[in-house]
Amino acid sequence: xxxxxxxxxxGLVQGSIYALVALGYTMVYGIMGLIxxxxxxxxxxxxxxxxxxxxxxxxxxxxxxxAGLAGLMAAVxxxxxxxxxxxxxxxxxxxxxxxxxxxxxxxxxxxxxxxxAMMIWGRNYLTFPALLxxxxxxxxxxxxTAIQIIIVLVSAATMGGLLLLVYRTKLGMAMRAxxxxxxxxxxxxxxxxxxIAAAFVIGSALGAVAGVMVGxxxxxxxxxMGFMLGLKAFTAAVxxxxxxxxxxxxxxxxxxxxxxxxxxxxxxxxxxxLGSHYQDIFAFVVLIVxxxxxxxxxxxxxxxxxx
Amino acid sequence: xxxxxxxVALSVAAAFALSACGQKEEPKPVAAPAPAAKxxxxxxxxxxxPMTGPQAHLGKDNENGAVLAVEELNAKGxxxxxxKVKFVLVNEDDAADPKQGAIVAQKLxxxxxxxxxxxxxxxxxxxxxxxxxxxxxxxxSGSATNPxxxxxxxxxxxxxxxxxxxxxxxxxEFAVKQGVxxxxxxDDRTAYGQGLADExxxxxxAAGIKVVASEYTTDKATDFKAILTKIKSTKAxxxxxxxxxxxxxxxxxxxxxxxxxxxxxxxxxxxxxEFMKLGGPATEGQFCSLPGMPLEKLAKGxxxxxxxxxxxxxxxxxxxxxxxxxxxxxADSMQRADSVDPVKFLPAVGKTKYDGVTAMIEFDALGxxxxxxxxxxxxxxxxxEYVETLGGSPLDxxxxxxxxxVADVKDAAKAVAGAATAVGKEAVGEAKxxxxxxxxxxxxxxxxxxxxxxxxxEATKAAAEKK
Numbered sequence: 001x002x003x004x005x006x007x008x009x010x011g012l013v014q015g016s017i018y019a020l021v022a023l024g025y026t027m028v029y030g031i032m033g034l035i036x037x038x039x040x041x042x043x044x045x046x047x048x049x050x051x052x053x054x055x056x057x058x059x060x061x062x063x064x065x066x067a068g069l070a071g072l073m074a075a076v077x078x079x080x081x082x083x084x085x086x087x088x089x090x091x092x093x094x095x096x097x098x099x100x101x102x103x104x105x106x107x108x109x110x111x112x113x114x115x116x117a118m119m120i121w122g123r124n125y126l127t128f129p130a131l132l133x134x135x136x137x138x139x140x141x142x143x144x145t146a147i148q149i150i151i152v153l154v155s156a157a158t159m160g161g162l163l164l165l166v167y168r169t170k171l172g173m174a175m176r177a178x179x180x181x182x183x184x185x186x187x188x189x190x191x192x193x194x195x196i197a198a199a200f201v202i203g204s205a206l207g208a209v210a211g212v213m214v215g216x217x218x219x220x221x222x223x224x225m226g227f228m229l230g231l232k233a234f235t236a237a238v239x240x241x242x243x244x245x246x247x248x249x250x251x252x253x254x255x256x257x258x259x260x261x262x263x264x265x266x267x268x269x270x271x272x273x274l275g276s277h278y279q280d281i282f283a284f285v286v287l288i289v290x291x292x293x294x295x296x297x298x299x300x301x302x303x304x305x306x307x
Numbered sequence: 308x309x310x311x312x313x314x315v316a317l318s319v320a321a322a323f324a325l326s327a328c329g330q331k332e333e334p335k336p337v338a339a340p341a342p343a344a345k346x347x348x349x350x351x352x353x354x355x356x357p358m359t360g361p362q363a364h365l366g367k368d369n370e371n372g373a374v375l376a377v378e379e380l381n382a383k384g385x386x387x388x389x390x391k392v393k394f395v396l397v398n399e400d401d402a403a404d405p406k407q408g409a410i411v412a413q414k415l416x417x418x419x420x421x422x423x424x425x426x427x428x429x430x431x432x433x434x435x436x437x438x439x440x441x442x443x444x445x446x447x448s449g450s451a452t453n454p455x456x457x458x459x460x461x462x463x464x465x466x467x468x469x470x471x472x473x474x475x476x477x478x479x480e481f482a483v484k485q486g487v488x489x490x491x492x493x494d495d496r497t498a499y500g501q502g503l504a505d506e507x508x509x510x511x512x513a514a515g516i517k518v519v520a521s522e523y524t525t526d527k528a529t530d531f532k533a534i535l536t537k538i539k540s541t542k543a544x545x546x547x548x549x550x551x552x553x554x555x556x557x558x559x560x561x562x563x564x565x566x567x568x569x570x571x572x573x574x575x576x577x578x579x580x581e582f583m584k585l586g587g588p589a590t591e592g593q594f595c596s597l598p599g600m601p602l603e604k605l606a607k608g609x610x611x612x613x614x615x616x617x618x619x620x621x622x623x624x625x626x627x628x629x630x631x632x633x634x635x636x637x638a639d640s641m642q643r644a645d646s647v648d649p650v651k652f653l654p655a656v657g658k659t660k661y662d663g664v665t666a667m668i669e670f671d672a673l674g675x676x677x678x679x680x681x682x683x684x685x686x687x688x689x690x691x692e693y694v695e696t697l698g699g700s701p702l703d704x705x706x707x708x709x710x711x712x713v714a715d716v717k718d719a720a721k722a723v724a725g726a727a728t729a730v731g732k733e734a735v736g737e738a739k740x741x742x743x744x745x746x747x748x749x750x751x752x753x754x755x756x757x758x759x760x761x762x763x764x765e766a767t768k769a770a771a772e773k774k
Contacts, residue, residue, distance in 0.1 A: 003540045006565070010532040123363035125553060127584055136564070143566045218529050218557055220585050224360060228527060263533030267522075276534045277496050277523035 002141025007264045008257060013148045015256020016155040017217070020210035021233035022240070022248035023162060024203035030243035031179045031199045033099070034091060037106040040230020041113035042082055042204045046075040046211025047128070047221045048121050055129050068131035075208040082113075083204025087197050110227070117223035125222050128215040151213045158206060159249045166245065171198060179243075239287050241300025250298065258283050348390040350647045351397050352377065352637065353415035353444075354630075355408070355425035355435070358400035361527060361553040362427070364581060364624060369427050369449065370398060371619050372627030376634035385638065388645050394638065401431045403526065405498075412438040420444060421647050422637045424630060429453030429471075430498035436464045445653050447637055449629030452575065452598065453502040457673040465656060465670055467632050467663070469598035469679025471499070474574050475506020477681035477697040478596050482507075482545060482572065483514040485594075491520035491543035491569070493534065493558070495550035500526070503574045504549030511547075519543050524558075526551060531558045532565065539567050551576040556585025563589040570594070579625050583686055590686045594694070597682050599665045601693045602628060611664045632663035 021043055028036045054071030058064060090109050094102045135146040166172035177185040178195045186192045214229065215221050232255065240251025262282025266274050274281070290298060354373045356366035377394045385392045397420055399411035408431025415423060416438055423439055423446040426432040432451035439446040440461035447465045448456065454470045482490065490511055494504035508518055519541040522534040535558070538546060546562065546569050548555050555577035562571065571593040578595035602608030602623075611631065615623055639661050644652035661668045669677040683694040 003536060006536045006539070007533060010530075010536060014530055014532075118359070118363075123358070123367055125361075125364065125556075125581060125585055127587075136566070138566070143564065145564055219560065219587070220529070220557055222361060222553075225529070260533040260536075264537050267537075272521075275496075275521070275523040276537070277525055279533065 003264070005140055006142040007260045009142055009144050009148070011257030011260030012253060013144075013151055013217070013256070014260060015236075015253035016152045017210065017214055017229075017252075018233045018236040018255050019249045019252025020151075020155045020158060020206060020213060021229055022237040022252045023159060023245060024207045024210070025230075025234050025237045026240075026242055026245060026248040027162070027199055027203045027206075029237070030245075031175055032091075032095075032196060034102050035106060035234065035242075036086075036091075036200075036203070037103070037230065037234075038086060038090075038109040038113055039203065039207055040226035040228075040233070041110050041117070042079050042086075042207040042226070043211040043214065043229060044221070044223065044226030045082060045113065045117060046079045046208035047215040047225065048117060048126065048211075048223070049075040049078045049208075050212050050215055051126050051128055051221055052121075054131065058129055064129070064131060067129070071131075072209070072212050075212055076205045079204040079208035079211070080201045083200040083207075084197055086204075087200040091200075092193070092196075110230075114223055114227070121223055123223070125220050128219045128221055130219065131216055147216050151217060154209065154213060155249070155252075158209060159245060162202075162206075162245050165202070171195070175199060235283065235287060238297055239290060241294075241297030244297070244299040247297055247299030254286075254298075255283055258286050346390045348387070348392050348647060350387075350392050350394050350422075350641070351418065351420040352394055352634065353397045353399065353418070353420040353423040353425070355399045355401050355411055355415070355423065355431070356427040357403035357431075358398070360402045360404075362403045362551060365551075365579075365626065366400070366403075366427055368624035368627045369425065369630045370396075371615065372449065372630035373398075373424055373634050375615060375618060375627075376631045376638075380634070380638050385642060387641050387647055392641075392647065394634075401426055401428075401435075403428045403431060403497075405430050405434050408432070408435045409438060411435075415439075416442040416444065421641075421649055422447070424449065424633045424637065426451060427626065428497065428499055429456060429502060432456050433459075433498055436461055439463050443653065444649050445637065445640070445656050447633040447656070449631075449633040450575075450626040451499075453498045454506075455498070455502070457675050461674075462657075463653065465636075465674040467636065467665065467668055467676055468626075468629050469681055470675055471503045471506050471574070473679055474596055474598060474681050475503055475508075476510045477683070478507050478547070478572060478574065479510020479514060479516075480697060481594070481596070481683050482511055482516060482547070485545075485570075487516055487545045487570075489517045489519045489541070489543045490545045490547055491522065491538040491541055492518055492547045493522045493524060493531075493538075493549070495526045495528075495554055496523050497526050497550070499576065500549035500551075502549070503576075504547065507547055507549065507574075524550070524554060526554065528554055529557055531561050535562055535565050535567060538569070539565055543569050545570045545572055548573040548577060552579045552582035552585065556582045556587075556590070559586040559589040559593065575625065578684055578691065580622055580691075581624060583689055583691075591688070593686050595684055595686070595691075597625075597684060598679055599629070600680055600682055600696055601684075602664070604693070605664065605666075607662075607664045628664045632661075632665050632668060635663060636661050636668055 024039045025036065028034055050071035053074040054067045057067035057070055086109060090105050091102050094105060132147050137144050166175060174190045174195045177190055178192055182192050236252040236255040237248045239255055240247030259279050263276040263279035266278055266282060267276055354370060356369040357363055358366045373396055377396050380394050397415065397418060399415060401408040401411050408426055412435035423444055425448055426435055427450050429451040432448050433453065433456050436446055436456060440463045443463065445463050447467060449467055451466060452468060452471045452474060454472045457464050457466060492504050492508055494500040512518060520538050520543060522538060524531060524534060548558060555573055559571050573595050575597045578597045583590045602612055611628055612623060615627060636659050640655040640659060641647050641652045644655035646652050657670055659668055659670055671677050680696050682696045684691045685694050
């Protein structure tokens with residue numbers, strides 16, 4: 001039982017990270033119908049900026065907690081600027097192009113950002129400064145750490161904040177209007193360019209937060225870390241119903257738990273025929289089954305032209 | 308065979324004697340050759356390693372080793388077949404991906420390179436080796452340790468380090484010596500990781516160790532908590548990892564976070580400074596193995612390290628000295644065959660007898676390094692501490708011992724000289740006596756060392772005959 005509980009905790013934390021990243025995907029998709037494949041790279045840049053800023057501040061003698069906060073702020077600012085620039089340079093000129101074009105541009109931007117990061121931060125793995133004191137907890141035979149709790153809390157709080165933003169503010173209303181029909185929204189006086197830019201900037205800020213969490217959790221970073229993470233988060237967003245905020249959150253956590261249980265039990269279930277490296281099969285079988293019965297994902301809205 | 312071995316022993320002794328009396332260098336060409344007097348031939352050496360992806364840091368390290376070798380060769384100015392030779396490195400990136408490995412191999416074949424150094428990973432080296440074999444291009448890898456690489460029957464495939472059969476066996480023996488009874492084995496499903504884990508499993512099971520869990524991950528993973536949780540439930544005393552540092556480091560760390568008390572052991576892939584950087588305090592006291600002997604114990608090791616750090620400003624990660632040797636062996640073979648044509652110098656590669664940085668390099672019929680040794684290291688206070696060498700030829704071991712003895716003698720002589728200066732002129736006579744005595748003693752030690760080398764050679768010979 002303690003093993004099962006441990007696997008659930010493993011999955012919950014991993015899933016919360018997926019969820020944090022998935023929120024960025026789903027937000028942009030919900031408004032523009034664009035899959036921003038460069039989002040994983042925004043997360044990566046968030047991690048690397050934090051390492052540079054927090055690392056050098058700690059070296060300069062600043063208290064660790066303060067340096068970490070400064071690193072987070074720097075990451076958020078850099079990623080917001082990056083998100084804005086991405087939208088302005090890569091996506092806005094293609095807003096009326098066929099749907100495939102911005103998708104390919106997105107993949108291109110992802111490669112550009114990876115190589116840019118390689119040029120700035122180098123090929124080597126970087127270690128993330130230990131921002132939090134190492135506190136271990138034990139509960140019913142399962143071990144977990146302070147950072148794991150923080151990750152789960154931060155992603156829950158972020159999702160709550162986003163829901164408030166989308167459903168309780170004027171900007172949120174404009175976002176929803178743009179999502180429903182950009183042409184009509186602009187006739188009603190909504191500045192579409194600003195709304196879409198805002199979606200990118202907010203999504204990227206979330207990406208920066210996710211990046212800091214990932215860095216603090218694994219304590220390593222690398223210029224290619226965003227790719228796999230982005231892919232998994234995208235899967236989570238689709239699983240939960242892309243375009244839906246609560247769906248992204250739930251899809252992420254579900255994916256994380258399925259993966260952990262898959263890795264933990266697939267060997268026993270198949271009598272050793274499939275090893276634990278087949279954990280992704282578990283996740284994708286679930287995804288395929290969900291999409292077969294509910295093509296728009298678990299929480300997806302039934303807007304035929306969007307999903 | 309017998310004659311040849313004693314020749315080796317003699318040449319080793321001779322080489323040693325030379326190095327003992329003050330690192331005599333080979334005579335350098337007096338001046339640069341007169342301009343336009345001789346034609347210049349460009350020799351293209353392909354070098355392949357992952358320059359992007361999670362193992363890019365190791366790829367860069369390999370490349371640095373090759374660059375250093377090529378620069379030295381060009382500075383020395385070799386002449387082959389009556390023409391001045393200029394070596395040019397053609398670097399390719401295989402991203403540690405077998406598909407990409409085959410693509411860049413074809414590219415090098417099309418570019419008509421004279422020889423290939425690499426690849427870094429076994430997974431890329433094996434599929435690429437077929438393309439080089441078909442094209443008749445000699446290939447020397449400084450790091451591909453999977454046994455299959457040289458077992459495919461290709462005349463062009465060579466490697467300058469011990470393979471994973473030796474490494475897995477040595478690690479298994481080491482685990483037994485540590486008193487381990489149960490082990491969990493994890494591998495990253497690459498040709499290298501899986502191959503090493505399989506060899507370790509064989510050796511461990513043969514020695515009566517129980518394998519209680521077999522788990523798998525990939526060479527791109529960062530989260531291992533799910534499989535480690537499973538391993539925790541088996542209460543294994545040791546976790547063996549067949550894979551690279553980029554996964555091993557975080558894995559060791561996550562083991563600690565999950566409260567797993569088992570020890571951690573792995574092969575050359577995790578025997579890097581990077582592993583300690585990524586694993587943090589969790590790596591303290593754990594063990595790993597490296598083919599070959601530690602650089603510090605080798606005659607040319609420390610000098611190489613100094614050259615490397617001076618040029619590139621960073622530490623050697625892992626395979627750079629082996630790649631350096633691979634380039635040198637290739638050049639040496641061309642020199643001996645007096646040709647840069649792969650068809651002509653390929654037979655010479657097989658007959659290599661090159662005193663490299665990492666070992667006395669000779670190949671067996673398959674193209675594997677003869678008598679490759681495996682050394683065990685312990686991570687202590689953020690450094691790799693040498694523990695012991697398993698397997699390998701007694702010759703190398705004796706050489707290492709001899710080197711230490713000579714260093715001791717040299718120190719003693721220095722101390723005597725220092726004392727003499729300090730005491731002053733009156734004591735000079737006395738000091739001279741002492742120095743003489745020390746020199747005598749030194750001679751004895753060296754003699755004893757040489758005898759040891761001879762003995763070792765005899766032992767090797769006997770072992771070879773037994774086989």
